[in-house]
Amino acid sequence: MLNIIKKRFQIIDNYLLDIFNTAPKETNFVIFSDHGMIPIHTTLIINNYFEQAGFNDSNQNITAVSSGTAAHIYINKEKIKDH
Numbered sequence: 001m002l003n004i005i006k007k008r009f010q011i012i013d014n015y016l017l018d019i020f021n022t023a024p025k026e027t028n029f030v031i032f033s034d035h036g037m038i039p040i041h042t043t044l045i046i047n048n049y050f051e052q053a054g055f056n057d058s059n060q061n062i063t064a065v066s067s068g069t070a071a072h073i074y075i076n077k078e079k080i081k082d083h
Contacts, residue, residue, distance in 0.1 A: 005038065046071050 020029070046064040055062045063074040 046073070 016031070023029075046066070050062050050064065061076050065072045065074075
């Protein structure tokens, strides 16, 4: 499985290199991913983690909402000044 992933990364790297070499020098690139590309090995219950770290959800200072294997984390910075 890891060889397949490595080959896919190499293909993507080659495509990116072609684009970088072809684009004008003044071109800026922003590259991002909406998710990881490796197997998941650990589960984190993010709201429990925040509670153990001292963030109380009842005060609505941090809200985490899961979306599949991702989480959207909303922080009310006005209420967590002490952290």
